[in-house]
Amino acid sequence: MKFAKRSEMNPLLKPSDVKPSRxxxxVDGVFNCGVCKYKDEYILLCRVSESVKVNTEDEVKIPIVVNRDGKDIIEIFSFNKKVDIKYDYSDSRSLWIEDEKGTKKIAYLTSLSHIRIARSKDGENFEIDNEAFIKPIALEEEWGIEDPRITKIEDIYYINYTSVTRNGAATSLVSTNDFKFYERHGIIFAPENKDVTIFPERINKKYIAFNRPVPSAIGGADMWLAESPDLVHWGKQKHFYGVSNENSWENGRVGGGAVPFLTEKGWVKVYHAADKNDRYCLGAFLLDKDDPSKILAKTNKAILEPEEVYEKEGFFGNVIFTCGCLFEDGIVKIYYGAADDKVCRADIKIEDIFTLMEK
Structure with a gap:
């Protein structure tokens, strides 16, 4: 039995709805958005991914943010598949190169992402701004900024996102109280650490956040919990939940998903997971109100998985990935990226999520 109800307006936003920045x-994709309510509007902070137009199939152009005379600008680097043969071009998302030890690593990303605001009165009909809200800076985000999540604490909206450079994927933090101006707080989790979600209130006088470090030798792409006195300095890391060793929907990697929300039964955490074939789905945890490291229950099966054409086909198919949801009137409104290029929404009753959980 299926409990999640997809919006009849899906996809709510697609690449053709977005004006290129240059x-x-x-525009290759608009997806993986953080969500909140601000005044009388639904606000989505959308990841907008762009690449440079090319004239031939052999041409590859790479956009990178650089600093020139104290100003951050985008510089274009050109490659030719027949001439620059040291690179592996088989992945449309990146150029790979082999080091002296024969290990392949990413040399460049083919796209550059920034964050734009989309607004709606009803939560389904969105208009997206023509200009970026948060642009990447050369020092911390030369390869772009991705997958924003919004946590409201008192009157401040804290926005964390993945910041990418040649040194890896880190997590940065900014804050705003009006979605017009923002303050940067710098990198809060060093590479490689992403999928960070911050709880919307202090627990035992500490800020708490999920994060997902990715070890290269021992361990897997698992979820951890950290605490902080000020949202900037994080420590006391504790392993929370690991990748399944079974033949399941979450045997590849697990990660952040949406910002947790509080119910009468405890914290509900919608998270994402992928199998070994990179098929991304969503599940949910029920966590103890005073100690969110304690899992009271979880969904054994995915609550939302790629089924529709717009989820199976796109820039990277078979992907449902969320950065935010809203809990209103007993309904969990999940905004998600579909196939890495569209914004969609699905609603599920909180009681149905509880029904799907197994202790």
Missing amino acids: DDFK
């Missing part, structure tokens, strides 16, 4: 750019 004439020589094309």
